[in-house]
Amino acid sequence: MKERNTVVDITGRTKLFAIIGDPVRQVKTPEVINALLRERGFDGVMVAIHVAPDALSAVLHGMKHMQNLGGLIITVPHKTQAIALCDDVTTRAQLVGAVNCIRREPSGALTGTIFDGTGFIEGLRGHGIEPRGMATFIVGAGGAANAIAFALAEVGVLRISIVNRTAKKADDLAARLRARYPALPIDTQMAVPTGHDLVINTTSLGLSPGDPLPIDPALLEPSQIIAEIIMQPELTPLLVAAGVRGCRVHPGRPMLDAQIDLMAAYFGIP
Amino acid sequence: MKERNTVVDITGRTKLFAIIGDPVRQVKTPEVINALLRERGFDGVMVAIHVAPDALSAVLHGMKHMQNLGGLIITVPHKTQAIALCDDVTTRAQLVGAVNCIRREPSGALTGTIFDGTGFIEGLRGHGIEPRGMATFIVGAGGAANAIAFALAEVGVLRISIVNRTAKKADDLAARLRARYPALPIDTQMAVPTGHDLVINTTSLGLSPGDPLPIDPALLEPSQIIAEIIMQPELTPLLVAAGVRGCRVHPGRPMLDAQIDLMAAYFGIP
Numbered sequence: 001m002k003e004r005n006t007v008v009d010i011t012g013r014t015k016l017f018a019i020i021g022d023p024v025r026q027v028k029t030p031e032v033i034n035a036l037l038r039e040r041g042f043d044g045v046m047v048a049i050h051v052a053p054d055a056l057s058a059v060l061h062g063m064k065h066m067q068n069l070g071g072l073i074i075t076v077p078h079k080t081q082a083i084a085l086c087d088d089v090t091t092r093a094q095l096v097g098a099v100n101c102i103r104r105e106p107s108g109a110l111t112g113t114i115f116d117g118t119g120f121i122e123g124l125r126g127h128g129i130e131p132r133g134m135a136t137f138i139v140g141a142g143g144a145a146n147a148i149a150f151a152l153a154e155v156g157v158l159r160i161s162i163v164n165r166t167a168k169k170a171d172d173l174a175a176r177l178r179a180r181y182p183a184l185p186i187d188t189q190m191a192v193p194t195g196h197d198l199v200i201n202t203t204s205l206g207l208s209p210g211d212p213l214p215i216d217p218a219l220l221e222p223s224q225i226i227a228e229i230i231m232q233p234e235l236t237p238l239l240v241a242a243g244v245r246g247c248r249v250h251p252g253r254p255m256l257d258a259q260i261d262l263m264a265a266y267f268g269i270p
Numbered sequence: 271m272k273e274r275n276t277v278v279d280i281t282g283r284t285k286l287f288a289i290i291g292d293p294v295r296q297v298k299t300p301e302v303i304n305a306l307l308r309e310r311g312f313d314g315v316m317v318a319i320h321v322a323p324d325a326l327s328a329v330l331h332g333m334k335h336m337q338n339l340g341g342l343i344i345t346v347p348h349k350t351q352a353i354a355l356c357d358d359v360t361t362r363a364q365l366v367g368a369v370n371c372i373r374r375e376p377s378g379a380l381t382g383t384i385f386d387g388t389g390f391i392e393g394l395r396g397h398g399i400e401p402r403g404m405a406t407f408i409v410g411a412g413g414a415a416n417a418i419a420f421a422l423a424e425v426g427v428l429r430i431s432i433v434n435r436t437a438k439k440a441d442d443l444a445a446r447l448r449a450r451y452p453a454l455p456i457d458t459q460m461a462v463p464t465g466h467d468l469v470i471n472t473t474s475l476g477l478s479p480g481d482p483l484p485i486d487p488a489l490l491e492p493s494q495i496i497a498e499i500i501m502q503p504e505l506t507p508l509l510v511a512a513g514v515r516g517c518r519v520h521p522g523r524p525m526l527d528a529q530i531d532l533m534a535a536y537f538g539i540p
Binding site for chain 2: 009010011012013014016019021023024025026027028030031034045046047048049050051052055058059060061062063064065066067068069
């Protein structure tokens, strides 16, 4: 996964994979997937494709007919729109209302799923953090928060608190979580992370220099684990501040690394 | 052009090129174009995409919206159908009725042209053969024959004779040549290459073991040049037989090599 230069031997027999986003310049997935393909000796290549939201439907409709297409990774801002363009989706994708991984079946059908939540869980576990039984606090209620919340519920956390700038989105996510997991305590009234074991920032605050902090670090306790899904910078201002407070911090990269393996398996890359 | 292993560093900023065919397993263009891209330090990659004829329209319509798409190479059997799917085509493509190279303009428009004929001419010239002023004999009247015939007419050959299994296709090509080049003698009655300087097989006979010869080599004269557009095998049975007769032979590969440079320029690869 450290490999930056990707060696690919592309021929007429090479299976095609693509990541679709808008913008797409910043994605790191082609480097990581192509390194994996090479390591595993699989004759495939991943390219990045820049598609605007109003063109996603036409592009996916066309790509259904690319017979050597192995699969697609769908990134921001297409994950929600893409679910409606799949021929079939997993229960997990239905619950979250989004897909980030699409496989082309030999029939040409597009089957979608989402690995954001599972990837986050597996990224924690890969670093020795077991979320089962934890009181969890999610900042944000967008696509990533949805995926992570359902994955946390699935692995059996103790409770989930959701705080979001727009309360309606947090309430909507909470209602869908309660419908699926009626026994799980879900809270959207708690504004501070006090009393939670795992605090997760799913907003984009911290991605750009000068962003305000998503939560006040003065509220953090040294016993808490503070997790990000932002990959760049590796240590966001929130993680830096949490580290200063004595918290354990968990950066965004393990979530991507864990998803890569899940996606490779979904694509049938042995 | 000897390079078989293509080293490509694919990132989110890499410009995408593709060759589309059915089948596409046999194409050698990705290796050649990717070697060229690497040589020239251009951040681009060419992949091969397998598309059936009935899906070409949907695929090209979708690919219009891939904002980092540089261009497409169109191969058998899509060259004729693809011309109608372009937003704009060159005069040369209009005359031939086919495209084999499509550029995506920044507006998203697809502009098409055909380099089969020019590539054939430049391939000859690269090996010291100047077709201007030659009496030429074309076997076949399909897409490649059309492209080559118009290119020969454009460079000022002395005359063109066309022989084809289906006379109607040869007559149709001859009529379109006469309409564009009224002063150029075009013949479709002559069944033998006697009296011609340059004999070109544009049929696929010679591609598969056991194919009959496209013309009787006993009719060839040592002063004649015999040219193929078949790349594999490099020396077709016709070329072997012509060589035995003392003719100069010209294989198919130079036509591809010349086209690669023309296509790279068309795609704006410096």
